[in-house]
Amino acid sequence: MQLLDKTLFPYIRAKEITARVNELAQQISRDYAGKDPIFIILLNGAFLFASDLVKEISIPCQLSFIKVSSYSGTQSLGGLRELIGLSENIKDRHVILLDDIIDTGLTMDNVLTQIRNQHPASVSTVSLLLKPDMFTNAFKPDYIGFSIPNTFVVGYGLDYNGYGRNLKDIWQITG
Secondary structure (H helix, E strand, O other): OEEOOEEEEEEEOHHHHHHHHHHHHHHHHHHOOOOOOEEEEEEOOOHHHHHHHHHHOOOOOEEEEEEEEEEEOOEEEEEEEEEEOOOOOOOOOEEEEEEEEEOOOHHHHHHHHHHHOOOOOEEEEEEEEEOOOOOOOOOOOOEEEEEOOOOOEEEOOEOEOOEOOOOOOEEEEOO
16 A cells, blocks of 8 residues: 555554454453543544544543644654643543553653643553554553554554554555
8 A cells, every 4th residue: 555655564454453452441441440530642643542442441531632743754853742731630630641652652751741740649551552662761651552663653543744544454654
């Protein structure tokens, strides 16, 4: 498949994603039973993952969104830009941060710092994808869908220059 100037090859099929998202939802529902968590979704990439995940969460919860960016094309910007901030009061709340992918961990580490400054009862992280070979931060992700090597992927919310988010599968960019 072709996307702009890149060639894509299938990497993780939609049915595998669905099965893993359902497993994560069951685990989170068990772990947070009786805790009334608030899910904070990191936009734009995590929106499809978050939508599918929270539909399978079986406990009462709230949703909120923040928009952050650390990529341009296939290159990390090396910093974090907060574009839309959190409006809910999260003091003494159980916060679950949802992201599409953690590579170096810089974005999530910065978001964790901002969230912890608001004194929640607890904070955990959920990411559909983790690139352990790229990960350089001290925090430990709590829930991971799939660990992948250092390859650029697109689809299921992940994009290349704004394109490809709508693909049902996750595709690897190879050229």
